[in-house]
Amino acid sequence: MSNTYQQRIKNHILDEETFLSAVFSGQQKGKSVLWEKVSLRPVLLKDKRHIQFSYFDGKQDISKNYAGDELAEKVDELLALAFKSIALRASSGDIRVQITKKGKAIIHQDKAPAKQPQQPDLSHNHRKDLILPFDKPNPFLQTIGIMTAEGRIRAKMQDKFWQINRFLQLVHQSIDLKRLSHSPLRVVDCGCGSAYLSFATYHYLSDILERPTQMVGIDLKSDLLQRRGEQARNLGWDGLRFEASRIIDYTPAAPPDIVLALHACDTATDESLAQAARWGSRYIFSVPCCHHHLQAQLPSVGQAVSLSHKPVLRHGILKERLGDILTDAFRALILRIMGYRSEVVEFISSEHTDKNLMIRAVKASKPGQAQFLREYQAMKAEWGATPYLEELLGKEFPYA
Ligand SMILES: C[S@@+](CC[C@H](N)C(=O)[O-])C[C@H]1O[C@@H](n2cnc3c(N)ncnc32)[C@H](O)[C@@H]1O
Numbered sequence: 001m002s003n004t005y006q007q008r009i010k011n012h013i014l015d016e017e018t019f020l021s022a023v024f025s026g027q028q029k030g031k032s033v034l035w036e037k038v039s040l041r042p043v044l045l046k047d048k049r050h051i052q053f054s055y056f057d058g059k060q061d062i063s064k065n066y067a068g069d070e071l072a073e074k075v076d077e078l079l080a081l082a083f084k085s086i087a088l089r090a091s092s093g094d095i096r097v098q099i100t101k102k103g104k105a106i107i108h109q110d111k112a113p114a115k116q117p118q119q120p121d122l123s124h125n126h127r128k129d130l131i132l133p134f135d136k137p138n139p140f141l142q143t144i145g146i147m148t149a150e151g152r153i154r155a156k157m158q159d160k161f162w163q164i165n166r167f168l169q170l171v172h173q174s175i176d177l178k179r180l181s182h183s184p185l186r187v188v189d190c191g192c193g194s195a196y197l198s199f200a201t202y203h204y205l206s207d208i209l210e211r212p213t214q215m216v217g218i219d220l221k222s223d224l225l226q227r228r229g230e231q232a233r234n235l236g237w238d239g240l241r242f243e244a245s246r247i248i249d250y251t252p253a254a255p256p257d258i259v260l261a262l263h264a265c266d267t268a269t270d271e272s273l274a275q276a277a278r279w280g281s282r283y284i285f286s287v288p289c290c291h292h293h294l295q296a297q298l299p300s301v302g303q304a305v306s307l308s309h310k311p312v313l314r315h316g317i318l319k320e321r322l323g324d325i326l327t328d329a330f331r332a333l334i335l336r337i338m339g340y341r342s343e344v345v346e347f348i349s350s351e352h353t354d355k356n357l358m359i360r361a362v363k364a365s366k367p368g369q370a371q372f373l374r375e376y377q378a379m380k381a382e383w384g385a386t387p388y389l390e391e392l393l394g395k396e397f398p399y400a
Contacts (some may be wrong), residue, residue, distance in 0.1 A: 005097050005105045006079040009086055013040060013075050016049055018090040026084030029101045033081050037308045039168070044158045053078070125249065131168040131204055134161065140199050143231050164200040166348045167262060167358075171201065171285055174360055175258070177209065180282065184212035186256040188281075190247045190272035191264030192217030195228040201260060202232075202240045219243045219252050247271035248392065255279040263289040265356055268389050273331055273359070274392040284361040285341065287347050288328060295323030297385040326379075330387035332359055333376055337399055339367040373399050 013019055013107040022040040027033050035068045037056045042049055043065060050065040053074060066074045086097040093110040100106060124391035136149030146157045153161050169218065185205055198217035205213040219225055221243035232240040243250065247264070248271040261269055270290040276284045299305070301314040329345055335342035342361035349356070376399065380386060390400055 001229040005086075005107050007096065008074070008107075009088060009097065010075050010079060012088055012090050012092075012095065013051065014072065016042075016094075018092040020089040020091060022086060024078060024081070024086050028082040028084050028099050028103065031082035033083055035081075038078060038083075044155060046159070051075075059260065089136050105202070107220060110256075130165050131172060131208065132161070132165050134307060138203075139292065140203050140235055140237075141167070143235060144194070144196060144199050144228075146196065160196055163262070163348060164197050167197055167260075167285065167287070168200055169206050170345070170347070170358060171204070171258075171260075171283075174285070174362065175283055178212065180252045180257050185258065186252070186254055187213060187215040187258045187260065188250070188256040188273070188275075189215065189217040189365060190223075190250075190259060190261040191268045192219050192228075192242065193221070193263075194224060195219075195242065195258060197262045198228075198242075199388040200230070200238065202237060203318075206239060213239050215240045216252065216256075218245050218247055220244065220246065247275060250275065252279065256281050258283045258285070261286040261288075263290045266292050267392075270331070270387070270389040270392055273335065273389055273397075276361075277335065277340070277393065278396055280363065282363050284335070284342075284359070286331075286359045287355065288331070288357065291324045291327040293388040294327045294330070294385050295320060297383075298323055298326075300394055324385060326385065327387065328357060328359060329374075329378065331389055332361075333372060333379065334387065334389050334393070334397065335359070335361045336372045337367060337369065337376060338397070339363060339365050340392075341365070368399060 005016050007023070012212035013022060020044060023036075023037060024039075025037040034057065035055045036058045039054045039056070040051050043052045043066075044050070045065055048067055050067040053064050053066065055062045055064070064074075082099075084099050086095075088095045088097075095110075096108045098106045098108075132141065134153050135151070138147060141153075141161075142149060143153070144149075146161050147153055147247060178283065187201060187205070189201065192198045195217045198215060202213055202215045205215075217225065217240075219242070225242035226304070227245050229242045232242075247268055256276075256279055259279070259281045261272035263389055264272055264286070266289060269286055270293075271283065272286055298319060299309070299313065301310050312322055332342040332344050340361035341364040342359060345358050345360055347356045347358040386400075390397055
């Protein structure tokens with residue numbers, strides 16, 4: 001391949017500094033290619049540059065991400081296919097390759113980039129509909145360390161930036177602000193940690209929607225919260241404050257309208273759901289983290305009473321995933337019993353985090369609906385397990 005157009009194209013794709021995108025399309029005369037079009041672009045996954053290949057077969061797109069040796073192999077595979085044209089963009093100059101009917105490669109190369117050299121865009125997900133734009137300097141994103149002083153998302157914060165953006169998108173799609181007509185809005189972020197989500201939500205509600213907001217971030221890490229509190233004050237955000245407390249021990253001055261929890265560890269998610277249900281909060285948005293409590297109650301394969309459970313319980317990884325699924329199913333069902341319309345939806349692509357489910361709930365009906373109670377009893381009997389959320393709610397859940 002040395003010195004061929006294939007080698008040049010490959011070198012450009014592998015060049016981390018300059019490669020922006022490439023599109024392979026069309027078919028050479030008398031030959032066929034499985035894909036109508038394949039597009040390539042750099043993305044950052046877990047702080048590492050990958051190239052995303054989007055294979056389009058005329059009906060659907062399949063995306064795969066590759067790095068290192070595997071990337072080089074996949075580029076070779078692509079270049080071996082009989083595409084008719086390749087359009088490559090690089091900050092060092094664009095290249096277009098056209099294969100003639102006789103199979104000859106015509107190569108056009110821009111000698112100099114038409115505009116200022118660009119940086120490869122490593123944002124993994126589509127940019128449209130982002131509530132927090134990635135390309136405009138934003139004082140709060142700079143203050144909390146997601147964006148550089150020059151207005152660029154830090155490489156190692158790409159995943160977190162996408163997570164909070166996606167969280168806001170789901171909040172935006174779910175909240176009917178007309179139903180929350182009082183002022184100020186009250187919001188609690190449970191297990192807020194570094195408080196990226198608390199800052200982002202406060203910015204969304206108070207700056208973008210211009211709704212007076214009182215927001216409290218709760219966590220066990222008092223030092224971290226103190227620093228974040230100072231940063232909020234420096235931004236002049238009087239309505240955002242932080243309190244060091246266990247979620248389950250926190251007593252708000254007034255019941256919050258909205259309760260958030262992003263990756264609150266293990267049973268901290270249950271604490272936030274229990275508190276939200278007790279407070280009668282109208283909206284709950286919770287992205288659970290690891291799950292251990294229920295898993296430990298699942299029988300081992302030798303103890304399993306049901307023959308049909310054995311094939312799942314036999315394999316550690318399946319048992320673990322079953323524990324995750326049952327935990328979230330119990331959580332969503334308990335919220336339904338407590339009078340919430342709850343749903344479990346995908347939060348973000350699993351490439352950003354494998355903790356990628358969101359329990360989204362809105363207070364909608366009377367508690368104790370018979371249908372959900374029957375489901376709950378059946379589920380507990382089937383799996384011989386009691387979810388932690390039931391224990392936490394205690395007397396406030398008289399349906400056990
Ligand atoms: C994985 S971090 C997530 C932080 C943040 N929500 C985010 O997504 O960036 C989980 C946080 O929950 C906090 N946490 C765990 N158990 C808690 C509890 N019972 N009460 C309050 N905070 C808790 C931890 O201190 C930690 O900061």
